Each structure stands twice: as structure tokens, then as C-alpha cells.
Amino acid sequence: MHRFIVPDLDGPISGGTLFNRMLIEALVESGWPANLLPLARAAAVLAKASTPDVFWVDTLYLAELPALVRAARGVVPVLLIAHYLPTLVARGNQLKRSDLTKAETAGLRNADGFLVPSAFMRGIVERVAGADRPILQIEPGRLAHAPVEAPGPPARAVMVANLVPGKGVEPFLRDLAEQLEESDPFRLTIIGGSVHDPAYAQRCRELGNARPLAGRVSFEGALSPAMTVLRMAASNLFISASVMESYGMALAEAKALGLPIIATRGGNVAALVARQSGGELAACSMKLAAACLALCRDPGEHRLRIERARAHALPDRPWAFAARDFIAASTTLGKSTRRRRARDEVSREHD
Numbered sequence: 001m002h003r004f005i006v007p008d009l010d011g012p013i014s015g016g017t018l019f020n021r022m023l024i025e026a027l028v029e030s031g032w033p034a035n036l037l038p039l040a041r042a043a044a045v046l047a048k049a050s051t052p053d054v055f056w057v058d059t060l061y062l063a064e065l066p067a068l069v070r071a072a073r074g075v076v077p078v079l080l081i082a083h084y085l086p087t088l089v090a091r092g093n094q095l096k097r098s099d100l101t102k103a104e105t106a107g108l109r110n111a112d113g114f115l116v117p118s119a120f121m122r123g124i125v126e127r128v129a130g131a132d133r134p135i136l137q138i139e140p141g142r143l144a145h146a147p148v149e150a151p152g153p154p155a156r157a158v159m160v161a162n163l164v165p166g167k168g169v170e171p172f173l174r175d176l177a178e179q180l181e182e183s184d185p186f187r188l189t190i191i192g193g194s195v196h197d198p199a200y201a202q203r204c205r206e207l208g209n210a211r212p213l214a215g216r217v218s219f220e221g222a223l224s225p226a227m228t229v230l231r232m233a234a235s236n237l238f239i240s241a242s243v244m245e246s247y248g249m250a251l252a253e254a255k256a257l258g259l260p261i262i263a264t265r266g267g268n269v270a271a272l273v274a275r276q277s278g279g280e281l282a283a284c285s286m287k288l289a290a291a292c293l294a295l296c297r298d299p300g301e302h303r304l305r306i307e308r309a310r311a312h313a314l315p316d317r318p319w320a321f322a323a324r325d326f327i328a329a330s331t332t333l334g335k336s337t338r339r340r341r342a343r344d345e346v347s348r349e350h351d
Contacts, residue, residue, distance in 0.1 A: 002027070002330070003037040003045070005068070006058040006081070012195050013222050014162060015249050016059060016083035019117065019140055022225075026141070026323035039064065046071040046078070054333055056115065059083045062107035069110040077112040077333055079134075082125055084246045089166045092244060092266060097128045104128075113333060115326075117247035120268040124246075136329040140249050141319030143229045147258030147310045150236040152303055154185030155296035158235040160228060160250035161242060162192040163201035168241030168264060168285055170200065173207040173217065175289040180212050186296045188239070191231055193222035233257055236306060239292055241285055245269050255279075256317075258310035260302070262291050278309035 009021040027034040037045055039061055046055060046068055055078045057065050062080065069078045091099045100108070108125075113134035116122045122137050161167035169190065180186065190208070194201035208217035223231065228250075232238065238254035240263035245251065251272045254261055260278035263269050264285065273279035280295075282288035295302050 001052075002032070002034045002054045002056065004034065004056045004058075004081075005037050005039055005042045005061060006056070007060055009036070012162075012193050013225075014196075015247070016081075018225060018249065019083065020058065020081070022141060022319045023138070023322055023326065026319040027326065030320065030323050030327070032323065032327055042068055043071040046076070047073070049076045051076060054330065055079070056081050057111075059085070062086075063103040065107040066110040069112070078110075079113040079115060079333070080107065080111040081115045082121060082246075083117070084121075084244070085124070085128075088124060088246070088267075089244045095124060095128060100128060118268045118271065120271065121246045134333055136326065136333075138322055138326050138329065139317065140247060140252065141322040142249075142253055142256045142314065142317045143225055144233070144253045144256035145316050147256075147313040148233040150257075150259060150306050150310070151234075152236065152306065153296070153299035155187065155237050155292070155302065156235045157186070157188045157237040157239050157292065157296075158232050159188060159190045159239045159241070160192060160232065160253075161190065161240070162196055162222075163190075163194050163204045164197045165200055166243055167192070168243050169204045170207065171285040172239075172241035172288055173204060173213060175286045176292070177207060177210075177213050179289050179293055180216075181293075182212070184293055184296055186216060186293065188217045189220055189231065189235065190217065191220045191223050191228055195222075229253055229257070232259065235259065236302070237262065237292070237295065239288070240264060240269065241288055242266060242269070248272050252314060255309070255312075256314040258306075258313040260295075260305035260309045262288065262295065264288050274312075276308065277312035278305035278307075 004024055006020045024034055053076045058081050072078050087099050088095050108129040114125050115136045117140055122135050161169055163169055238259045238261045243266050245267040247268050255272055261273045262280045263273045265281045273281055280291050282291050
């Protein structure tokens with residue numbers, strides 16, 4: 001049985017929560033033995049667990065992971081779902097082991113292995129935690145199934161981002177307001193929740209509702225994944241101001257829909273945004289705003305990017321494919337984690 005110690009799957013939507021929900025649902029639908037285990041009950045269950053059970057702990061519970069590993073008594077593997085690392089958001093791609101907090105260091109040291117969503121995140125884990133343990137790299141699935149007939153100019157942009165600092169919405173709106181001209185044919189819809197950081201969300205809304213952005217920027221709040229994809233499909237430009245993406249699920253959905261993308265560089269973003277597919281990378285929010293406005297002022301270039309995006313859209317990837325990859329990769333976990341624990345025991349005996 002694979003037990004997932006993760007936050008409430010019906011709680012506020014985030015990339016990590018969506019990944020957990022969709023993967024677990026796909027595993028269950030495939031007949032694979034998987035279920036949820038609340039954090040409050042995890043230590044007691046781990047204390048009685050036996051092989052071949054496997055336990056997966058969400059990044060948000062990184063600080064609790066050492067205690068959960070101790071409760072497991074070396075009998076069952078306890079692995080980390082590395083959606084991101086808090087210090088990675090602050091330090092960026094150049095993150096070093098010495099940059100980690102004590103909680104991050106302890107959590108990474110104690111994990112019996114890792115689940116990551118991208119080659120970028122695999123590289124980060126290997127850099128700061130080592131490559132001596134299993135790392136399952138499972139690309140997320142996608143809800144979008146085919147490119148859409150994106151409407152032509154003028155620009156009807158969409159951004160999918162919870163209103164939190166890491167998503168970069170506030171500085172982008174501020175820079176957009178400074179550069180926007182009255183004649184610019186630009187409209188932006190922002191989809192994302194406000195509950196994670198209400199004060200930050202309020203500042204974003206104040207910027208979007210004040211001149212010169214008033215009437216051009218709308219906030220739709222948190223929508224279901226399916227409704228989010230429908231809103232994206234009605235747009236003709238996808239914008240991401242996020243400072244760090246360990247994968248970039250919304251970016252992947254946009255690319256599957258055949259939408260041109262303009263995004264701030266960070267983390268795995270460059271793997272999903274390329275000029276040949278109508279994309280453009282920006283170094284900061286000021287340059288991101290400038291790139292968006294330059295495109296909306298050039299209808300011919302906008303049409304060309306729409307054509308490129310459609311021609312290079314990502315293929316279908318149902319979440320059943322992600323579940324299939326997880327099942328295939330997890331078959332070796334028992335052997336590899338047992339070997340690691342045996343090495344740890346030998347090491348302790350010689351200390």
C-alpha cells in the first residue's frame with residue numbers, strides 16, 4: 001500500500017495540491033493500492049507499518065519528516081514529494097546545500113527517497129541532498145487534450161497564479177501600470193486564490209482596480225482545474241510572472257492548448273517556453289511587462305506566435321500516464337531503500 005501524507009486534497013488549490021489529487025485519483029482508478037493518511041495519524045500508523053507499505057510525505061510537511069522516519073523504525077520507506085523547497089523560491093536556480101534551512105537539511109537527510117516533477121527538480125535534489133537514494137521523476141498529467149483555435153489579436157491574456165509573492169503578480173501589475181499606454185489593446189484575466197496571503201492579494205487587487213489598469217485587469221479567483229483550462233482556451237496569450245517553477249503545470253496546460261507564452265525565467269520555465277513555440281522569456285517583471293505590451297502592439301507578430309504555438313503544442317498526457325509512470329518507477333523502491341538503511345546501520349556501527 002502506498003500511503004500519501006499530504007494536505008487536504010479539497011483545500012485551497014495550488015500546484016502541489018493539484019498534483020497530489022490528480023496523481024492519487026489516477027492511481028486509485030488504475031487499481032493501484034494508494035490512499036490518504038492524515039498527518040495527525042501518520043506517526044501512529046507508521047509505528048505499526050510493515051513491508052511492503054510505502055509512505056509519501058508532502059513538501060509542506062518537510063519539518064515533520066524526521067519524526068515520521070523515526071516512527072517508521074527502518075521497517076518501511078518514508079519518501080518526500082519534493083514539489084519545491086522554500087529556500088529554492090528565495091535563492092533560485094543557484095541554490096546550494098549551505099543555503100538550506102535546518103528544517104530543510106534535516107528533512108532531506110532523513111528521506112528514504114524523493115518524488116520530483118521535472119529534470120530541473122531532480123537536479124536540485126541531487127545537488128542539495130545527494131544522489132544516493134531513489135528519485136522518481138514523474139511529469140504531471142494535463143487536462144488540455146488538443147490545441148485550440150485561439151482568437152487573434154487584440155491581446156486577451158490570462159495568468160494562472162495564486163496571489164502570493166512567489167507568483168510575482170504584484171510587481172508585474174505595478175510595472176504593467178507604469179508602461180501601459182491608453183491606446184494599448186490589452187486585457188488580462190488573473191485566475192488564482194486569495195486565501196494563502198490575504199494582504200498580498202489585496203495589494204494585487206488594488207493595483208488591478210486602479211488606473212490605468214482598471215477595466216483592463218479582472219480577477220476571477222480560484223476556479224476548478226477544468227474551468228481554468230476553459231478560461232485559458234478562450235484567451236490568446238498566457239503570462240507567467242512566477243519567480244520559480246519546479247515544473248509549471250499551468251505553463252504546460254497553456255502549451256498543450258497552443259497558446260503563446262511570455263514568462264519570467266526561473267526554475268523549469270525555460271524547459272516549457274521556447275521561441276520556436278511562440279514563447280518568450282523575460283529576466284524580471286519590468287521586462288515581462290514590456291514584452292507583453294510589445295506583443296499586443298504588434299498584431300502581426302502576435303498572429304505569428306499563435307501559429308508557432310499551435311504547431312508546437314505539447315501532446316496529450318492524461319493523468320493515467322503519470323500514474324503508469326509512477327507505478328513502473330516505484331517497483332524498485334523496496335530494494336533500494338532497504339539497501340540504503342543497511343548502509344546507514346553499518347555507518348552508525350563504525351561511528
